[in-house]
Amino acid sequence: MTSYLIRGARILGGEPADLLIRDGRIAEPGGAADETIDGTGLVALPGLVDLHTHLREPGREDAETVETGSRAAALGGYTAVCAMANTSPVADTAGVVEQVWRLGREAGLVDVQPIGAVTVGLAGERLAELGAMATSAATVRIFSDDGQCVADPRLMRRALEYVKAFDGVIAQHAEEPRLTEGAQMHEGEVSTRLGLTGWPAVAEEAIIARDVLLAEHVGSRLHVCHVSTAGSVEVLRHAKARGVRVTAEVTPHHLLLTDELAASYDPVYKVNPPLRTAADVQALREALVEGVIDIVATDHAPHAVEDKECEWAYARPGMLGLETALPIVLSVLGERWELIADRMSRTPARIAGLDGHGGSLAVGDPANVTLVDPAARRQVDAAELASRSRNTPYAGMTLPGRIVATFLRGEATVLDGKAVK
Numbered sequence: 001m002t003s004y005l006i007r008g009a010r011i012l013g014g015e016p017a018d019l020l021i022r023d024g025r026i027a028e029p030g031g032a033a034d035e036t037i038d039g040t041g042l043v044a045l046p047g048l049v050d051l052h053t054h055l056r057e058p059g060r061e062d063a064e065t066v067e068t069g070s071r072a073a074a075l076g077g078y079t080a081v082c083a084m085a086n087t088s089p090v091a092d093t094a095g096v097v098e099q100v101w102r103l104g105r106e107a108g109l110v111d112v113q114p115i116g117a118v119t120v121g122l123a124g125e126r127l128a129e130l131g132a133m134a135t136s137a138a139t140v141r142i143f144s145d146d147g148q149c150v151a152d153p154r155l156m157r158r159a160l161e162y163v164k165a166f167d168g169v170i171a172q173h174a175e176e177p178r179l180t181e182g183a184q185m186h187e188g189e190v191s192t193r194l195g196l197t198g199w200p201a202v203a204e205e206a207i208i209a210r211d212v213l214l215a216e217h218v219g220s221r222l223h224v225c226h227v228s229t230a231g232s233v234e235v236l237r238h239a240k241a242r243g244v245r246v247t248a249e250v251t252p253h254h255l256l257l258t259d260e261l262a263a264s265y266d267p268v269y270k271v272n273p274p275l276r277t278a279a280d281v282q283a284l285r286e287a288l289v290e291g292v293i294d295i296v297a298t299d300h301a302p303h304a305v306e307d308k309e310c311e312w313a314y315a316r317p318g319m320l321g322l323e324t325a326l327p328i329v330l331s332v333l334g335e336r337w338e339l340i341a342d343r344m345s346r347t348p349a350r351i352a353g354l355d356g357h358g359g360s361l362a363v364g365d366p367a368n369v370t371l372v373d374p375a376a377r378r379q380v381d382a383a384e385l386a387s388r389s390r391n392t393p394y395a396g397m398t399l400p401g402r403i404v405a406t407f408l409r410g411e412a413t414v415l416d417g418k419a420v421k
């Protein structure tokens, strides 16, 4: 196995130091290595961990595969991703989660941790075989019907109770379906002006409020996907103050983009939950810094051209995220490296139970590392992305922070900003 000496990189943004990667681990610096990398001006972070990725395999390999999504993740500085269950067939059995897990191992670019569905076929009627997925080779700990809300409170309660046995967590897509029928964008001034049916903030907030109460009642773990409103932040703040075991994520796009973009009628901006107002964006940023929102998760949602480049009303919701997440977060938070490492690596690894990820790059840790050049600015070119899909809302934007290298357990997956395999 090739050993790497990274000279003079700022580890988690600290003073320049040498970092030695040998036999899959961070080693005591000193002595030679097979390869030397000049780390001057670079920042070394623990490999990023994405709790919310759509890889589309099985079923929509034309939009993304485990391999192409893994490559996009590595290029974005990730060493682990959690793959959502809304594939075709749905990842609601041990067989499907094991298939995704195995495909991830074969690609070998990031650790792919499958998420299992909460209900059979995401239909919201019967609980899926949560226990069989938990004890499968994929050792599933996160369950989610993402794309759909587990709207039935009795099913949600039973799912929360069930996963307690193995310290699992239910990741909820918080959307009261009766309040979002026909919804096209955030309900507010812009939707009124454009004449598009609105997706009101309360549809998200009402489910989060219900679910934190359910989680408190059964003493179980809840994770809230893609929090998008200032009101949701207040509900979460209240729940955390009461000691509810709830964690929450925000996406890069909800930290940057607003509902005004819908005025272009370009479906690249159509997403669930929808882009919200500038006041919501501000509240989400503050909540992330404060820790009321625990992590950044991409909700990387690749879609084929025919599903995205059509009339707004017919376009699928969702946007790419893996290859641009760190640059977006850097431009939003600035160079707060400890904070970035916590919100994009340490805490997501802890929530997902991914041992070996989210470390502090201490001697002896598995060498899951990403090297970033914060000074480099890069214009996003959709054609250059490793994802099989092209639905990035950032095309043409110039963003800070280039991922120079990524190491998965000591093996380079990205070098010189290029995928190694």
Ligand SMILES: NC(=O)N[C@@H](CC(=O)O)C(=O)O
Pocket: 054, 086, 146, 147, 148, 173, 270, 271, 272, 273, 299, 301, 302, 316, 317, 318, 319
């Ligand atoms: N975020 C989206 O708009 N779409 C996601 C589903 C989801 O995360 O709800 C998808 O699977 O495309």
Ligand SMILES: [Zn+2]
Pocket: 146, 147, 148, 173, 225, 226, 272, 273
């Ligand atoms: Zn969702």
Ligand SMILES: [Zn+2]
Pocket: 052, 054, 084, 146, 147, 299, 301
């Ligand atoms: Zn999603």
